[in-house]
Amino acid sequence: xVIGTSPPRRDGMDKLTGRSxxxxxxxxxxxxxxxxxxxxxxxxxxxxxxxxxxxxxxNVVFVTAADIPGLNxxxxxxxxxxxxxxxxxxxxxxxxxxxxxxxRELALEAVRHVLVEYEDLPALFDPLVxxxxxxxxxxxxxxxxxxxxxxxxxxxxxxxxxxxxYTTGLQEQLYIEPQSMIAELxxxxxxxxxxxxxxxxxxxxxxxxxxxxxxxxVAQAVTGGGFGGKEEYPSILACHASLLALAAGRPVKxxxxxxxxxxxxxxxxxxxxxxxxxxxxxxxxLELHGRIWMDGGAYHTLSTVVLSRAxxxxxxxxRCPYVDLEGTVVAxxxxxxxxFRGFGAPQAQWAMERHMDRIARHVGMDPLAxxxxxxxxxxxxxxxxxxxxxxxxxxxxxxxxxxxxxxVKRKHVRPGVVGAEMREGRGVAxxxxxxxxxxxxxxxxxxxxxxxxxxxxxxxxxxxxxIGQGTETIFPMIVADTLGIPMSxxxxxxxxxxxxxxxxxxxxxRTAMVVGGTCEKAAQRLLRALREAHGEGDFDTLAAxxxxxxxxxxxxxxYEVDASVQWNPDTYQGxxxxxxxxxxxxxxxxxxxxxxxIIYDRVVTATDVGKALSPVLAAGQIEGGTLQAxxxxxxxxxxxxxxxxxxxxxxxxxxxxxxxxxxxxxxELVEIPYEGGPFGAKGIGEIPMDAPAAAVxxxxxxxxxxxxxxxxxxxxxxxxAMEAR
Amino acid sequence: xxRCEAPVFRPRTLDEAFAMRAAMPDATVLAGGTxxxxxxxxxxxxxxxxxxxxxxxxxRELRFTTGGQVYGAGLTCTDVLRAMHSHPLLRDAAxxxxxxxxxxxxxxxxxxCNSSPAGDTLxxxxxxxxxxxxxxxxxFRRVPASGFWRGYKKIDMQPDELLVAIRxxxxxxxxxxxxxxxxxxxxxSKVVFAGRYSVGKEACLAFGAxxxxxxxxxxxxxxxxxxxxxxxxxxxxxxxxLPIDDIRSTALYRRKVAGRIVRRWLDNLPRA
Numbered sequence: 001x002v003i004g005t006s007p008p009r010r011d012g013m014d015k016l017t018g019r020s021x022x023x024x025x026x027x028x029x030x031x032x033x034x035x036x037x038x039x040x041x042x043x044x045x046x047x048x049x050x051x052x053x054x055x056x057x058x059n060v061v062f063v064t065a066a067d068i069p070g071l072n073x074x075x076x077x078x079x080x081x082x083x084x085x086x087x088x089x090x091x092x093x094x095x096x097x098x099x100x101x102x103x104r105e106l107a108l109e110a111v112r113h114v115l116v117e118y119e120d121l122p123a124l125f126d127p128l129v130x131x132x133x134x135x136x137x138x139x140x141x142x143x144x145x146x147x148x149x150x151x152x153x154x155x156x157x158x159x160x161x162x163x164x165x166y167t168t169g170l171q172e173q174l175y176i177e178p179q180s181m182i183a184e185l186x187x188x189x190x191x192x193x194x195x196x197x198x199x200x201x202x203x204x205x206x207x208x209x210x211x212x213x214x215x216x217x218v219a220q221a222v223t224g225g226g227f228g229g230k231e232e233y234p235s236i237l238a239c240h241a242s243l244l245a246l247a248a249g250r251p252v253k254x255x256x257x258x259x260x261x262x263x264x265x266x267x268x269x270x271x272x273x274x275x276x277x278x279x280x281x282x283x284x285x286l287e288l289h290g291r292i293w294m295d296g297g298a299y300h301t302l303s304t305v306v307l308s309r310a311x312x313x314x315x316x317x318x319r320c321p322y323v324d325l326e327g328t329v330v331a332x333x334x335x336x337x338x339x340f341r342g343f344g345a346p347q348a349q350w351a352m353e354r355h356m357d358r359i360a361r362h363v364g365m366d367p368l369a370x371x372x373x374x375x376x377x378x379x380x381x382x383x384x385x386x387x388x389x390x391x392x393x394x395x396x397x398x399x400x401x402x403x404x405x406x407x408v409k410r411k412h413v414r415p416g417v418v419g420a421e422m423r424e425g426r427g428v429a430x431x432x433x434x435x436x437x438x439x440x441x442x443x444x445x446x447x448x449x450x451x452x453x454x455x456x457x458x459x460x461x462x463x464x465x466x467i468g469q470g471t472e473t474i475f476p477m478i479v480a481d482t483l484g485i486p487m488s489x490x491x492x493x494x495x496x497x498x499x500x501x502x503x504x505x506x507x508x509x510r511t512a513m514v515v516g517g518t519c520e521k522a523a524q525r526l527l528r529a530l531r532e533a534h535g536e537g538d539f540d541t542l543a544a545x546x547x548x549x550x551x552x553x554x555x556x557x558x559y560e561v562d563a564s565v566q567w568n569p570d571t572y573q574g575x576x577x578x579x580x581x582x583x584x585x586x587x588x589x590x591x592x593x594x595x596x597x598i599i600y601d602r603v604v605t606a607t608d609v610g611k612a613l614s615p616v617l618a619a620g621q622i623e624g625g626t627l628q629a630x631x632x633x634x635x636x637x638x639x640x641x642x643x644x645x646x647x648x649x650x651x652x653x654x655x656x657x658x659x660x661x662x663x664x665x666x667x668e669l670v671e672i673p674y675e676g677g678p679f680g681a682k683g684i685g686e687i688p689m690d691a692p693a694a695a696v697x698x699x700x701x702x703x704x705x706x707x708x709x710x711x712x713x714x715x716x717x718x719x720x721a722m723e724a725r
Numbered sequence: 726x727x728r729c730e731a732p733v734f735r736p737r738t739l740d741e742a743f744a745m746r747a748a749m750p751d752a753t754v755l756a757g758g759t760x761x762x763x764x765x766x767x768x769x770x771x772x773x774x775x776x777x778x779x780x781x782x783x784x785r786e787l788r789f790t791t792g793g794q795v796y797g798a799g800l801t802c803t804d805v806l807r808a809m810h811s812h813p814l815l816r817d818a819a820x821x822x823x824x825x826x827x828x829x830x831x832x833x834x835x836x837x838c839n840s841s842p843a844g845d846t847l848x849x850x851x852x853x854x855x856x857x858x859x860x861x862x863x864x865f866r867r868v869p870a871s872g873f874w875r876g877y878k879k880i881d882m883q884p885d886e887l888l889v890a891i892r893x894x895x896x897x898x899x900x901x902x903x904x905x906x907x908x909x910x911x912x913x914s915k916v917v918f919a920g921r922y923s924v925g926k927e928a929c930l931a932f933g934a935x936x937x938x939x940x941x942x943x944x945x946x947x948x949x950x951x952x953x954x955x956x957x958x959x960x961x962x963x964x965x966x967l968p969i970d971d972i973r974s975t976a977l978y979r980r981k982v983a984g985r986i987v988r989r990w991l992d993n994l995p996r997a
Contacts, residue, residue: 105728259767415817416903416918416986418993594985595905595916596978635907639972648972652763652913658824660909715907715915716978 002477002487003679006616010472010491011222023180023195023221024255031182032061034244034254035107037097037114038264039089042123042333042643043135046087046116049097055113060106061247062114063098069246070212074239074299075205076232080138081299081336083210083239089118090137091298091335092645093264095236100244100252125644127295127330128272137298138331144296145304145329147311149572151383152322155286159278164358166275166351168711170638171268171631173340174656175467177224179265180255181234183241190215191242192498197234198226199505200463204497206235207242216242217498226467227628228339231507232301233265262649266338267638269294269306269329273314273351283365283373285320292327292348297336303329306337308438310344312576313690315383316352317393317432318374323383334644339507341625342689345433346632353429353694354709357701367698368428372397375430384576392582392608392672393430399606399668400428400584408588408602409664422590422599425703430584431690434577435674435683436510439567442578446558447504449518451479451526453553456543457489458526462503464515465495469685470617474512475519477613478678482523483539501556509581509683512613513674514559520678522557529555562676579674581682582608585626585691588663591703596718598634598700600663603692607667610674610682618684619667625688626665631656633693634713729765731772739783739860742887745776747862750884752776757801757830759823760839784834784889787811793894795858798834798887802846805833812893814853814919817902818846824910834888837873840880840938845904847874847939848919850891851931852900858890859883867892874938898923901990905982907973915974916982920990922949930958930987935979936967945987955991959984 014020037049049064051057065072065086074081085096097114101107124130124137132141181195191211193203200218207216218238223230237254244252256264271294278287292310296303307329315323356374360367375393382388404426413422436442450461460479466472476490483490493500503515530542530553537545546553567574586604591597605622612618635655639647648654673680697708706721734752736742746752753772755761756779764770778784784799787808794812796805802819805811806828811819822828822836822845836844837857850857850870857868859882868881875881882888901920906912917933928946933939945961968979 414904414909415820416901418989420993421989594989595982597905597907599909650767652911653972655907655912658908658910660824715905716975719978719981 001481003481003613004615006614007473007477007487009470009617010476011466020222022177022224023182024253026182026194026221028182028184028251031251031253032100032102032244032248033104033107034098034100034241034252035111036095036240037099037111037116039085039092039094039096040643041089041118041120042092043121044089044118045121046085046089046096047119048117050115052113052115055110057110060099060101060110061244063243063247067243067247068210070210073209074235075209076202076235076301077304078300081301083236091333092643093335094298095240098240098244100248123333123644125332125334127293127332130332131293131328131330137333138300142331143328144300144331145307147307147327147572149311149323149325149383151385151573152320154322155278157280157286159280159286160362161276161278162359162362163274163276164355164709166273166354166709168271168347168350170270170337171340171636172262172638172654173227173229175225175227175229178256178258178261179230179234179237180253181237181241182251182253183238183245184251185245185249186215188215191245193218193238193241194221195234195237196221196223196230198230198465198467198507200465200495200497201502202232202505203235203238207238210239211242217496219494219496219498220465223465223467227341228343228507229265230467231339231505233338258651259649262654263646264335266301266336268340269296269303269337269344269347271310271347273348275351275355277355277359279359279363281363283359283363283370285318285374287322288315288320290314290325294327294329294344295332295334295337296329297332297334299336301336301338303337305438306339306344308344309434310348312384312434312438313345313432314348314352316349316356317376317391317430317582319376319380325383334640341628342686343508345686346629346689346693349431349690350693350711353691354697357698371430382576385573386575388580390672391580392670393432395670395672396582396584396606396608397430399670400586400604403606403666403668404586404604410590411599411601411663413599417592421592421594423593423703424588424590425699425701427587427695427697427699427702428584429691429695429698431687433509433581433583433687433690435579435581436514436577437508438576439569439574442514442559443561445504447515447518448501448556448558449503449515449522450501450554450556451522453526453543453546455547456540457491458483460490460492460519461500462492462515463495463497463500464503464511465506467506469511469621470614471506471511473617474516474613478516478519479523482520483527485539509685509687512681513677513683516613516678516681517676518557518559522555525555525557526553529553578676579682581684581687583687583691585695587692587695587699589696589699589703591700591718593704593722596715596722598696598718600630600661602664602666603630604666605668605688606670607684607687608670608672608682609684610677611671611680612669613679613681615669618669621684622667622688623665625686626692627657627662629689629692630696632711633696637712637714729772731775733775733777735777736781739781739889742776742778742781743860743862746887747885749774749776754778754838754887756799756832756835759827759831760835778887793892796833796891796893798832798889798891800833802828802831812853814849814900814902815846818849818919821845821904833891837891838880838882838888840874840878842877842936842938843914843917843934844939845914845917845933848917848931848933849902851939851941852919852921852929853893853896854929856892857888858892859886860889861886865889871941877937896921898927899994903986913973916979916986918983918986920987922994925950925952930962932966932983935983940967942966955988958991959988962987
């Protein structure tokens with residue numbers, strides 16, 4: 001058995017030694033370089049878009065919306081976003097035109113010689129103002145979606161009413177490798193796209209609809225991180241590169257510079273969350289009323305699904321007999337927000353965990369005792385009426401508490417810190433995270449995996465990409481153990497839509513749990529097929545017979561949704577997720593009361609992963625996600641100018657944690673198996689994003705009394721909160 | 726991705742460097758390159774020619790004279806951290822610059838001549854009453870650190886001059902360095918402070934990132950020397966600094982933190 005051990009990751013050595021070829025390293029013969037002419041206005045009519053006459057255009061191609069052969073739409077959920085602006089721009093950095101040239105420098109120079117005349121329109125930046133405003137960005141009322149859930153029975157006992165508002169800001173995914181895509185013309189007049197991506201089939205569909213024909217295939221290049229930022233956005237680069245390749249009659253590559261990537265691409269949705277609870281005097285939740293507003297930006301992207309996940313997680317891992325939740329995601333004239341690890345759940349649980357601390361303050365209880373009192377147990381029912389079976393809240397809480405009894409080793413601090421200004425604090429937070437798609441998502445997607453016998457080796461064909469999380473390693477482990485052969489004889493093929501089936505997108509903590517589960521079933525099907533064709537025997541015997549017979553052997557397996565899972569997308573009632581992961585985070589930090597700076601000394605996490613398929617990869621996901629969450633908590637702030645354009649568009653001023661900012665991490669993997677996952681595995685990609693920020697806020701409060709209900713808790717905000725005490 | 730076609734000139738002696746500088750006043754001078762490379766990548770610098778002082782002999786030594794130390798302008802932060810007898814205040818500053826890779830290339834002279842108001846080592850020179858030794862084909866002259874930064878990115882240096890060395894007198898007193906950034910490495914100062922105080926005799930309270938140039942709070946210094954209370958000194962510091970709001974922080978935060986740093990230091994000094 002290789003499952004449960006940690007073999008070296010398949011892509012590890014090439015990445016470590018610099019041999020991996022990322023999209024920007026690939027240089028097809030005759031490749032030209034593409035660049036994008038972008039809006040400098042938040043909301044404007046385009047009077048004219050023309051090429052300056054004082055520039056030599058002879059060696060440059062130029063493309064506008066008029067050159068699009070099919071639909072001028074970035075296909076995703078709603079056809080509202082154009083590939084290139086056609087008469088109107090709704091956000092700063094919106095693509096207006098494209099150029100390509102033999103060198104990047106010439107392409108960038110050409111961009112500066114495209115003249116755009118604007119007629120400015122009133123622009124809206126605040127979702128609370130934009131909702132129902134007369135200036136139209138989307139539909140009748142600038143509302144992408146409103147979701148309402150009501151469940152349970154109202155209380156008739158006297159109770160404390162406790163209200164609070166909690167907010168979160170934009171966050172950039174900050175994959176190490178910026179967005180990059182190459183389009184090449186095929187001999188049949190079609191196009192091959194190769195690039196940095198999470199979801200080849202999203203791009204496949206988007207480019208086909210834009211071109212108006214099906215002669216398209218999409219292949220993933222080695223991808224340097226995604227975190228959701230390469231879920232839907234790469235479709236835009238793919239459409240752009242395709243248009244330029246057609247115009248130039250040669251391959252075209254588009255690679256964003258970091259500053260362009262920061263200004264133009266999607267971010268985490270900012271949220272404003274009002275919570276009001278009725279709580280008994282002994283601390284039990286009786287009613288939860290929640291109102292969520294999210295800023296979707298100028299186009300829909302995946303906003304309605306992000307809102308959905310926010311609303312389904314806002315209750316947190318707590319029992320509440322009555323819930324009344326309403327969420328609204330609103331259009332504004334800012335660059336569209338999109339997928340980001342956690343997908344609405346981190347914002348929602350930041351709010352609920354802060355609210356639990358507010359309740360604790362109000363009723364005079366210890367924050368942890370309050371959580372224990374309300375933490376869900378077997379048989380409790382969620383806001384959607386789903387009955388929870390064997391929830392892991394207490395298991396992760398106990399595992400984290402056990403690990404946190406070890407003394408904290410305090411980190412070395414900067415020179416000049418006297419000592420007396422550093423105040424220690426500890427904070428605890430809990431979270432749950434629905435694994436896989438919401439509701440009937442998997443039933444709609446019907447993700448498929450192919451297995452192909454090649455001699456005595458087995459190829460895994462899927463569209464599930466490796467973006468650092470370990471797909472190239474995990475799938476072969478699952479298949480090898482199911483077939484009873486060494487892992488060295490199983491490998492993933494390239495993720496190319498020309499020959500792999502659609503396994504669904506690489507998102508939503510679903511790759512190992514759902515597609516990995518499909519790999520397991522596919523391997524069982526392969527064994528059955530071999531036995532039917534070649535009699536009894538182990539895999540090696542049967543593979544040898546198949547090879548001798550010379551008949552190709554290929555099976556496809558499609559994910560089947562458990563029939564007992566019921567979901568009504570109209571009422572939002574039923575089984576919201578097939579299973580939930582659980583996490584508890586205990587943060588030990590110090591606050592510098594002179595400056596509001598935070599030193600993270602230790603973060604203990606305990607996470608229910610179902611089954612750690614590869615403990616090293618699982619811990620890697622959790623530790624990386626935890627550090628990303630700490631960045632969201634105290635460092636990462638997007639500063640916008642008057643047009644809604646990101647001003648701190650450099651790694652020197654958009655601050656994410658470095659290795660030196662990272663705390664000691666103690667990572668406890670708790671295994672409560674999910675019978676629907678391979679070997680019991682649950683999704684783990686996103687849950688590490690959920691709890692840390694709230695644990696940090698509680699720790700800051702414990703250290704210095706400053707109460708912060710807005711993210712990010714930058715030193716400036718911590719300082720102001722201390723002054724306001 | 727980074728392309729620069731400008732010819733690069735590498736002097737083999739200090740005299741050759743002066744001659745090159747005199748012949749090419751338009752050239753960009755590169756020491757460690759940790760600022761120049763960023764400017765090139767960002768497209769804000771389009772050099773015609775580059776004089777590369779990295780490896781120019783005679784500029785990377787730490788010497789001792791009667792009454793003080795002389796730091797070669799080409800010494801890197803790592804050199805400072807490795808040298809046995811480099812000044813503790815300078816060591817503290819060098820240790821907070823960028824991260825290891827940056828410290829390996831970043832030079833003392835580069836930090837001084839780049840003259841960013843947020844340069845991490847610059848308040849140290851003010852606190853230590855340093856003199857900058859400038860050289861050119863016409864000869865040498867010395868400029869006190871306190872008069873070198875004339876305005877935002879304006880320095881007292883002629884087009885044919887190069888910074889050769891920094892002279893630091895031997896001084897007694899309490900010393901303190903403190904940098905405030907948002908993270909532990911690769912962080913640009915929001916407030917940076919270097920202080921020196923000989924009780925009843927002399928005080929220097931020098932800041933970076935709170936004004937258009939590195940600056941001293943002279944009124945607060947005078948108050949401190951004359952025995953004013955810590956509250957009075959801190960209040961003067963808060964009045965004297967000239968911070969602005971920018972994408973890194975706010976004026977209010979910088980002003981108050983400047984005061985807090987001074988207060989914490991003075992509060993913790995051993996009572997005379």
